[in-house]
Amino acid sequence: MKEQFPALIVTVPLLSSFIVSISGWVRRSLCFYITLSVLILINIFSFSILNQVICSGVIQYRLGGWEPPWGIAYHIDHLNALMLCVISVVSLLNLISTKKAVERDMEEKRGAFYTLYALMITGLLGITITGDAFNLYVLLEIASLTGYGLIAIGEDRAVLSSLNYLYMGTIGACFYLLGIGYLYIVTGSLNMVDISHILPSLYNSKAVMVAFVICMVGLWIKMALFPLHGWLPNAYTHAYASSSSLIAPLMTKVMVYVMLRVMFSIFTPDYIFRYINPGRMIVWLSISAIFFGAVMALSQKNIKRMFTFIIVSEIGYMVGGAWIGNRVALTGCIFHMVNDALMTLGAFLFLGILSHNNIDETFDGIKGLTKRMPFTMGAFILCALSFIGVPPTSGFFSKWYLLLGAMDAGYYGFMLALIVSSLINVILFFRIIEAAYFYGHDASEIREAELFELVPLFMVVAIILIVGLLNAELVQYIIDPAIPKMII
C-alpha cells in the first residue's frame, strides 16, 4: 500500500473534490469535514513518503506501470518530499483556521470554496511530485485556475485583480509550455531525468538556451519575481482572508521549487552554472527584488498589502540564493522556502483572525490589540521575529545560510540587501506592534480569537521554533541530499 502513496497523494484530493462538489449541493456542512479528512490523509501520505525517501533514497514511481519516456514517471527525491510535507501541513492548518470565517463570509458558496481548495491542493501536490515536464504544465494550470477562482470569490476589486492575475499567470504558464516544446523538439522526450541525460550532447544548441530562458521567464512571472510581480499585490490583497492564506504561503514557493527542479533535473547544474552561467545577472535582479519589496512595503498603509510586498522581497531571497550557485546558498534557499511558507501562513492567519473579528487591516484599526487579543498578538510577534531573523526562530538560520553562501561566493551586494532588508523588516513589524501596543482602543467588543483560529496559529509558531532549533537535522538529512552532488 505504501508504494502507491505517490499516486494516491494526487488522486485522492482530485476525486474528493467531486465528492465535495456534490455534497455542496446536498448537504453543505459536510464539505468541511470531507476536505479535512482528505487533508489529514494527505499529511499521512506525504510524511510517509518523506520517511521512505530518507530511509531508502529516491523513489521512482511509474504511473500505470509504463516505463519512461513513454509513460509518466514520478521521481521523488528529498526536495520533492520536503515540499510535499510543507504543502500538506500548511493547507491543513489553514483549513482548520478558516472554518468559521468561511462559514460566515461564503455561506452559500461553501461547496464551491472547498472544491476549489481540494483541487488547488491536487494541483500543488501534483506539481511537486511529478517527474514529467508536460505533466507539470497541466498540474500547474490546475493549481493556477483554481487559484484564480479562489481569489475571485472575494469582494468587488477581487474579480478584476483575479482577471489580471489570470492574464499574467497564463502568459507565464504558456512560456513554460513553449520552453518545454523547444526541449521536446531537440530531445524527443518529456521525462525530466531523460532530458537531462540527452541534453549534455546538445549544450551548444541555441534551441536549448532559448528553452532555458523562456522557461525561466515563465516561472519568474508565476513566482512574482521583480519586475514581473505586478499581479501579486492586488490579487492577494483583495481576496478573502481564507483564500489568500492558502495561496500566499504556497503558490509562489511551489514555483520556486519548480524553478529549482527545472534548474537541476532538466537542465543540469553543469549547464546552468558552467556553460551559460547567468548567475551574476540574476542575483542582481533578486537584489533589486529585495530592495523593491522592502521599500514598497514601507509605504503601505494597509497591513495585508504590506505583507504581499514582503512576499515579493522574500522571493528575491530565494531566487538569489538559488542562483549564487554554491551549496550553502542553496541550502539557504531551500530552507527559506520551508520557512517562508510557515511565516507567511502565520502572518496571513493573523490577518484572517483580524478580518474575522471585523478589525480593519490598517494601522488605525489594530490600535490597542495587545490588550484585547494578547495570545494572537503574542503568536504574531513570534512570527514577526522569524521574519526579522532572530534566533532561535527558523528565519534566522535560513538567513544565516544565505548570508554565508553569498559571502563565500563574493556576492557582497546580496549580503547587504539581506541585512538592510532585515532592518527594514524590524521597522515594518514594529510599526504593527507599536500600533497594537501603544494606543488604547475604545470598542470593547473584540474578544480573543476563537480556539479554532488560535490553535493553528500557535502550531505554526511552534513549528517555526522547532524547525529553528532542529535545523541541523533538517539540513543534514533532508536538504543536503536534495542538492545535486556536483554543486560545491
Next chain:
Amino acid sequence: MNGIVSIRPLLAILVSLCITPLLASSRNSNIREAWTFFAATLKFLIVVSMLPVILRGKDISFTVVHIMPGLSISLRVDALGMIFAIVSSSLWIITSAYSIGYMRGLKEHSQTRYFCFFALAMSATIGVAFSANLITMYMFYEMLSFATYPLVTHHQDEEARISGRKYLAYIVGGSIGLVLPAMLICYGTVGSLDFVPGGLLPPETTRGMAIVLLLFFLFGFAKVAIMPFHAWLPAAMVAPTPVSALLHAVAVVKVGAFCIIRVITQVLGKEILSLHNLNLLICLIASITILVGSLIALSQDEFKRRLAFSTISQLSYIVLGVALLNPKAFIGASCHIAMHAFGKITLFFCAGNVFVATGIKHISKMRGIGKRMPITMLAFFIGSLSVIGLPPTGGFFSKWYLLLGTINVHSDIFLAVLLISSLLNAAYFLPIVYDAFFCPEEESQFEGGIKEAPLWCLIPTVLCALGSIGLFFFPEIFLKLSKIALNLIGL
C-alpha cells in the same frame, strides 16, 4: 581547561522562562509576586551551587543543541560568567521586592505583563552570562532586547513610544546591522564561533580585518552604550524605576559590557589586539565616553538622566580596563561589574524612592529632602561613594585595581582619564547629598517630619547600600573569581 558537564546552567536559564506562564495565569497579585520570588531565589541558588566548581578552576559546560556545522547553542559557566550571573541573579531578588513596593505604591497598570517580561529578561541575562560561543550569546542578546522593550515602554504613552523606537533602533539596528556581519566574517574565516582563551581569530588576521571586526563588535553591541551609540540609554529612563535600576544599571548594560569583554579577550584576543595596537584604539574610544559622559552628567537636572549618563561613563571604565590588556586592570574591570552594579542600583532605588514618596524627578527640586527622607539620602550617599570609588565602599577596590593597571602599562593618559572622571563623579553626586542634608532651613522645600518611601521600597535600598559597604570588607569572592578568569582568558 577541564570541566564537567552539567545541565545546571540550562536550568538556571530555564527557571524564569518556565515561571512565566505561571506568572501570567496567577489569580491574584500576591501569588504572582510569590512566584517571582520563588523563581528569583531558585535561580540564585542554582547559580551559587555551581560556585564551588568554578572556584576550583574548572568550568561547567552543556551543549543544548547543534544547529549548524561547527555551531551549537551551548553554555559554559566560567569565572567571568559567574561574576555576572551572581550579581544579576542576586539583584533580581532585591529588585523584585523593590518592584512590589514601587508598582503598588504608584498603582501601575499591567503589572502582570511587567513581571512576566522581567522574568524573561532575567532568563536572557543569565543566558548571556553562560554562553559558550558567539551565536548563543547573540541569541540571548536579541532575546534580551525584545524582552526589555515592553518594560522600557511600560507606560505606553507618546514619550514611551518614541523612546521605544530609539531603543530598538540603536540596539536591534546595531545587532543585526553590525554584529551579524561580524559574526559571519568570523565564521567564514575560522569555521567556528566558540570563545577561545587568547582569541578565536588566528594571529595571521590582517590589520584591516581586525579593525573592521573590532569596530563592528564594539558599536554593534550597542548595549554597552559607547559613544556615539549611547542615546538609547537616557531615552530608556522613561521606564519605571525598577526597570531602570535592574536593567539599565545591572542587566542590560552589563550584558553589553560583558559581550565586549568576551569579544576583546576571547574572540579577537590579546595577541591580535596588541600586534596591531588596536587596544589603544579601544582605550581611546572608551576614554572619550568616560569623560564626555561625566561632563554631560554634570549638566543634567533630571535625576534619572544624570544617573544614566553616569552609567554610560562607568561602563566604559569596564571597557577601558579590559582593553588595557593588563592583569590588574582586568581584575579591576571584572570587579567593577559587581561593585558598580550594587552602587548604581542603590542610586536608582533612591531615585525611585524619591519619586514614589514625593513625585519629584528633578534634582533642583530636591533641596532639603534629607530631612524628609534621611534613610534614602544616606543610602544615596553610600551608593555615590561606591561609584566615585572611595572607601568604605566596594567601588574603591575596582577603581584601585583599574588605577594600578594604568600605572602598570605606564600610561599616564589613561591614569589621568580615570582620576579626572572620579573627580567629575564626585562633582555631580556629592552636591546632591550636600543640598539634601545641609541646606539652610529657609531654602528647604520640604516641611519637617520623616515621610519615607514604602517599606517594600526602603528595605531593598538599604540592603543594596549595605551590600556596597559589605563588598569593601568582603570582596574576596569577586577578587578570586576575577583572578581565575585571568587564567582562562590568557592575560
Next chain:
Amino acid sequence: MFEHIIPKYNYWIYITLMMIGLYAMISKNNLIKKIIGMNIFQTAIILFYVSMGAKRGATIPIIEHSQGHGIIDVTRYINPLPHVLMLTAIVVSVATLGVALALAVKVYKRYGTLEEDEILKKIKEE
C-alpha cells in the same frame, strides 16, 4: 539568410501569431479583446507543438489491422505525441477561457462596462 526563413515558415507564422496575441493582451482596452488575445497566444503555442510532429510525406498515425503485426516503419507516420499533448493543452486553454469569461461577466455586472480605463476610473472614484 533565406534558409532560415523559408523552410521554417511554420515557426515564423506561429511566432507572429504569438506576438499578435501578446499585443492584444497588453494594448487593447476591452476585456474581451484581451481574453481573445490570450486565447490567440495559447493557440499559437498549440499550433507550434502540432507542427513539431509533421513529417514530409507521412500519413496519419493510425495502424490498420490488415497490415498485420509486422514491423511498423515509424517514419511513415507523423508523430502522434504532440497531438495528444495538445489535446490536453486545448482543454486547459478552453478552461482558462471559460474562467476568464466568467470573471469578465462578473466584472461587467459590477462595473457596467468592459473597457478597462473606465473600470479603473470607477474604482478610483469609489
